Amino acid sequence: MKIILYLSVALIAIAFLILVISLTKTLKAVKGTLESVSETLVGLEGQLKGVTSETTELLHKTNALAEDIQKKAEKVETVVDGIQGVGHAVQGVGNTVSDLNTSLQKVTRSVSSAVVNNEDKIVQIVQWGTALKELKDKWSDKKKAKDKKKGSQSEVVIHTQQLEGGRG
Incomplete structure (x- = not known):
């Protein structure tokens, strides 16, 4: 029975050795994976820094562009107001020209009738x-x-x- 006991202990030792070897292989594989993940994270961190700086720069440009658009919109509003004023003035001139045209037509009719009356x-x-x-x-x-x-x-x-x- 001692032999069985020794054999059992040897079998347990062999099983433990196999377990340790398997754990070692698994841990090495996990270590490689973790190193790969670490490298990926370092690269990702660098890319994030680049994206962050580009995003910040883009935000500044967007703010400047929005400010420029606001200024130009104000200028366009001023121009539109001026054009409306010119439109009113042109409308007044149009009315004046229309009145002048009416007056000229009356004078022309009057002259025509005078010519007909005094033809001889x-x-x-x-x-x-x-x-x-x-x-x-x-x-x-x-x-x-x-x-x-x-x-x-x-x-x-x-x-x-x-x-x-x-x-x-």
Whole structure:
């Protein structure tokens, strides 16, 4: 029975040895996994720092952009207010032009009716004007002919005097 006891102790020792070897392998595998996780976490920490700095920079740019948009919106609002004022002024000018157009139409109608009423008188005036122009043209033509005749007589006298002066 001592042998059984020794064999049992040996069997327990072998089982314990197998257990220790298995635990060692498992712990080594866990150690490798933990080292890999640690490296991943270190890399992730670096990436998070980069993302955090980029996020902070993006937040600053977003704030600056929002401020710029606010300023431009205020300027656009001022421009829109100005355009509305110009629109009202243009509308006033449009009304004035419309009133002027109406007045011109009335004057045109009045002149047209006066022309129709005085058509005979206008025809007479045109005929008198034409007759006066013809008289003026005839008078101008006669005056030119007279001046031309005087000019040629003057040339003959001058030429004659030169010839006589050359002989003597």
